[in-house]
Amino acid sequence: xxxxxxxxxxTLVDRMIYQANLVRQPENLGQLILDNNDLERERGITILAKxxxxxxxxxxxxxxxxxxxxxxxxxxxxxxxxxxxVLLLVDAFEGCMPQTRFVLQKALQMGKKPxxxxxxxxxxxxxxxxxxxxxxxxxxxxxxxxxxLDFKTIFGSAKQGxxxxxxxxxxxxxxxxxxxxxxxxxxxxxxxxxxxxLISSLEYSPYVGRIAVGKxxxxxxxxxxxxxxxxxxxxxxxxxxxxxxxxxxxxxTNVDKVECGDICAVVGIEGFEIGDTIADxxxxxxxxxxxxxxxxxSMLFTINNSPFFGRDGKYxxxxxxxxxxxRELEKNLALRVKPGLSADSFVVYGRGVLHLSVLIExxxxxxxxxxxGQPKVLDKTINGQRCxxxxxxxxxxxEEFVGAAIEIATRRKGALVRMEPRGDRTLLEFxxxxxxxxxxxxNLLTATQxxxxxxxxxxEYQPYKGEIEHRNNGSLVSLETGEAIAYSMNKLLxxxxxFVEPGEEIYAGQVLGEHTRERDLNINICKTKKLxxxxxxxxxxxxxxxxxNQVQP
Numbered sequence: 001x002x003x004x005x006x007x008x009x010x011t012l013v014d015r016m017i018y019q020a021n022l023v024r025q026p027e028n029l030g031q032l033i034l035d036n037n038d039l040e041r042e043r044g045i046t047i048l049a050k051x052x053x054x055x056x057x058x059x060x061x062x063x064x065x066x067x068x069x070x071x072x073x074x075x076x077x078x079x080x081x082x083x084x085x086v087l088l089l090v091d092a093f094e095g096c097m098p099q100t101r102f103v104l105q106k107a108l109q110m111g112k113k114p115x116x117x118x119x120x121x122x123x124x125x126x127x128x129x130x131x132x133x134x135x136x137x138x139x140x141x142x143x144x145x146x147x148x149l150d151f152k153t154i155f156g157s158a159k160q161g162x163x164x165x166x167x168x169x170x171x172x173x174x175x176x177x178x179x180x181x182x183x184x185x186x187x188x189x190x191x192x193x194x195x196x197x198l199i200s201s202l203e204y205s206p207y208v209g210r211i212a213v214g215k216x217x218x219x220x221x222x223x224x225x226x227x228x229x230x231x232x233x234x235x236x237x238x239x240x241x242x243x244x245x246x247x248x249x250x251x252x253t254n255v256d257k258v259e260c261g262d263i264c265a266v267v268g269i270e271g272f273e274i275g276d277t278i279a280d281x282x283x284x285x286x287x288x289x290x291x292x293x294x295x296x297x298s299m300l301f302t303i304n305n306s307p308f309f310g311r312d313g314k315y316x317x318x319x320x321x322x323x324x325x326x327r328e329l330e331k332n333l334a335l336r337v338k339p340g341l342s343a344d345s346f347v348v349y350g351r352g353v354l355h356l357s358v359l360i361e362x363x364x365x366x367x368x369x370x371x372x373g374q375p376k377v378l379d380k381t382i383n384g385q386r387c388x389x390x391x392x393x394x395x396x397x398x399e400e401f402v403g404a405a406i407e408i409a410t411r412r413k414g415a416l417v418r419m420e421p422r423g424d425r426t427l428l429e430f431x432x433x434x435x436x437x438x439x440x441x442x443n444l445l446t447a448t449q450x451x452x453x454x455x456x457x458x459x460e461y462q463p464y465k466g467e468i469e470h471r472n473n474g475s476l477v478s479l480e481t482g483e484a485i486a487y488s489m490n491k492l493l494x495x496x497x498x499f500v501e502p503g504e505e506i507y508a509g510q511v512l513g514e515h516t517r518e519r520d521l522n523i524n525i526c527k528t529k530k531l532x533x534x535x536x537x538x539x540x541x542x543x544x545x546x547x548x549n550q551v552q553p
Contacts, residue, residue, distance in 0.1 A: 001065050002076065002107055003089035004097035004455065005045060008119040012089065012158035013065045015174050016054050017250070039361060047072060047358055049079040049201070051213070051263060053247045056178045062247060062263050069099060069354055076103050077292050078274060078333050081200045082215040082263050085113040085185030087177075088135070092118050092126035092155070092167075093422075096134045098392045098457040101142070108144050114151050115184050117177065121167040122157040125423050128167045152184050188215070188261025194280035195219035195227065198287045199272055202331050203265065208243070210330075212266045212278065217287065221266070221278070222257045229269055230277040230286035238281060242268030274333055292333045295349035296389040296434055296458055299356050300373030301325070302345035307481065307507040313369030318344035321370055324363060335359070349378070351458070353438060377434045380461055387461040391437060392417075393430040394455050401448040402426050408443055412436030413465040433465050434458070474515040481507045482526035489525050490543045496521075501548050 001009040039047060045067065053062045064083055066076045080086075086107040090100060107114065116135050118128045132153050139149055154177045156163030162170050163177040201213040221227070223244045229237045245252040245265040258264040266278065275289035303318050310316050315324070325337045325346055336349035350356040353375055360372055380387050393414060397405045399421075405428055406416060414432035421427075437456060444452040476496050486502035498513040500506060506526070515521050 001063065001087050001089065002103035004091070004094070004100040004103075005067075005069050007089045007091045007094070007097075007100075008158045009089055010065055012087075012117070012119065012174075012177075013052065013063055015158050015161050016061075016063060016178070017052060018161070019054070019056075019174050019178065039358060039365075045069065047075075049075045051082075051201075051247045052250055053263075054178075054249070057182065059182055061178070061181055066103065069352075072334075072351070072355065075333075076106055078200055078290055080106055080110055080112065081198055081290060083107075083112060084188055085115065085181075087117055087181075088114045089117045089119050090131055090135055091123075092121045092128045092131055093123045094396075094453075095127070095131045096138045098394050098455050101138060101392075102457040104138065105142050108139065108142050108148060111145075111148075113185060114139070114148060115177075115180055116151050116153045117163070118153060118155045118167065119158050121155050122160055128155055152180050154180055190260045191218040192260075193218050194283060194285070195221050195225075195278065196280075196285060196287060197221065197264075197266070197278040198290070199274055199276050199278065200290065202272075202274060205267075208267045209270075210272070211245075212269050212272050213263070214266075214278070215263045216258055216260050218260055219280075220257055220259050221264070223255075226281045227269075228279045228281050228284035229272055230279050230284050231273065232275070232289060234286075236284050237271065239269045241266055273330065290333065293351075293458070295334060295336055295351055296378055297352055297356065298347050298349045298376050298378060300340060300345055301348050302340065302342070302371050302373075304369045304371050306371075306510075308505065310369065313364070314367040316369045320368065321346065324366075324368060328359065332359070352434070375438060379464065382461060386464040388464050389434040390431055390459050390462045391434055391456045392459050393432045393437070393440075395428045395430070395444065396422070396425050396453040397428070397444075397448050398425055398451050401451060402428065404447040405444060405452060408440070408447060409436070412440060412468050431459065431462075432456075433468070436468055472518055474518055474520040475511045476513040476515050477520055477522050478506050478508055478510045478512050478526075479522050479524040480526045484512075484525050485528050486543045486545060487529045488527045489545055492523055492525060493545070495523065498545075498548050502545065 001013060003009050047067055049064055049066045051062065051064055053060055064079045066079060088104055090096060104114070116132065118131055120126065121128050136149065154163050154165060155167030156174065156177070161174065162172055163174040164171045165176055195216065196218040197214045197216045199212045199214045203211040203213060205211060221241060221244060223241055225241050227239055227241060229239050231237065244255050244258055245267070246255050246258060246262055252265055269278065277286045279285055301321060303321060304316060325348065329335055329337060334351045334355065338347045340347050348356065350359070356375065363370065377388055393409065395405050395409065409430050409432060410416070412432060413436050414430035416428065416430055418429040419426065441454050444454055476498070484500050484502050484504045484506055489498060489502060496513045496515040500512050506512065512523065512525065
């Protein structure tokens with residue numbers, strides 16, 4: 001399943017699971033089965049690719065749900081090796097968005113056969129026929145083959161649980177889509193010969209350790225069989241398969257043998273990495289490893305050395321931090337880690353702000369305490385010229401905010417490429433440096449009263465666009481260690497915006513907020529009101545402070 005973020009991939013997989021009666025029909029269909037970690041449920045996005053299977057008309061269909069953000073493109077590149085075809089989901093109103101292009105391009109380059117699903121046709125003022133033309137044009141621009149361009153289109157609404165070949169004739173189930181999968185997507189090719197399996201994913205069990213997941217591309221594997229593990233740089237290791245599992249519904253089932261074309265999980269292989277090949281013990285032949293795009297951004301991770309060290313997390317040392325980052329590297333293909341300037345710092349390279357912020361938030365919830373530096377964009381020197389990553393940015397806003405959106409983007413070196421009216425809204429497309437995207441979303445939402453829909457994807461490296469203006473406001477810095485008092489904060493409201501709430505513990509030297517002027521200002525918000533024995537009715541005013549300005553990634 002490939003699509004732009006929030007076009008309904010996970011909801012559609014849910015519908016397939018219900019159609020196959022794998023789980024009881026719950027009263028509340030709002031809870032998605034596959035979004036099974038807290039971060040995915042809170043953000044409403046898919047972060048990790050997941051495997052499930054459904055049986056339809058006696059045929060087993062393996063489904064892989066993928067993330068839509070290009071920041072998690074490493075997940076998509078990793079699991080496309082296991083698929084024989086793709087379902088491209090497109091929103092019937094929004095049409096082809098930047099990340100539709102990103103994930104579709106990956107699938108077409110690998111020669112996968114697409115089925116186009118135009119989802120959300122129940123939306124008011126949707127335009128399914130126009131969107132179908134857009135998809136054809138997009139595939140043509142991405143150099144799709146004749147066979148790929150001859151795609152089948154299914155219309156429907158995953159939320160309402162129906163699919164049809166004609167969007168004007170709704171049905172009451174999604175069988176037209178399942179029938180299209182059986183007729184359009186080829187069955188896995190059966191290749192005779194010595195076994196070959198590319199490890200495309202990994203899972204972890206506290207009982208058996210690391211489990212290799214992939215598709216058998218040649219021959220067959222049996223439980224108890226001796227195999228070779230072909231690693232990078234022509235290194236070959238001998239191992240024995242202890243257990244084989246295939247994906248049945250939402251779980252896994254133990255089997256004695258897996259045939260060519262099966263997606264399976266292998267227990268007993270030690271020290272493998274994603275991209276390694278499980279092959280014949282006598283004549284091992286390695287498959288080409290998975291190619292992943294390079295990271296475009298870096299951040300400094302280091303231990304917390306503030307005065308409040310050790311209060312929030314239970315893992316606080318650099319050893320804990322290094323072990324956790326090494327574990328993440330095993331399954332997060334688009335991530336890179338290098339040692340920093342000091343022994344307790346690490347430079348972490350990722351695809352974008354969202355990719356790194358999800359890692360930081362996951363680590364925080366696991367009990368790690370760390371400091372992170374400002375995100376930095378990775379420049380390259382190409383033919384002696386300094387180049388930086390450029391992204392395609394699309395902003396959809398109501399007509400009255402078009403001017404404000406263009407002004408914000410162009411101030412950050414964005415170049416307007418296309419402007420297109422869509423009903424009462426306007427779609428703006430820019431080419432903008434990755435540097436210009438940091439903090440852009442919150443500024444746009446403020447300027448458009450929360451109406452802007454923002455999406456972006458990495459395009460290419462282009463010559464450096466010059467300096468982008470930075471904020472010229474100074475900081476409000478604490479003079480004392482103690483507790484933030486509402487009385488003092490109220491008196492200093494005219495000096496700037498605060499990042500802390502009354503009652504929070506603060507330390508000397510902590511940045512408490514943003515100053516209204518250029519220079520930094522040292523303030524003391526730990527002062528309480530002096531108590532005297534002289535009281536007049538109404539002399540104590542009620543203090544109402546504006547909410548603190550939390551910095552969001």
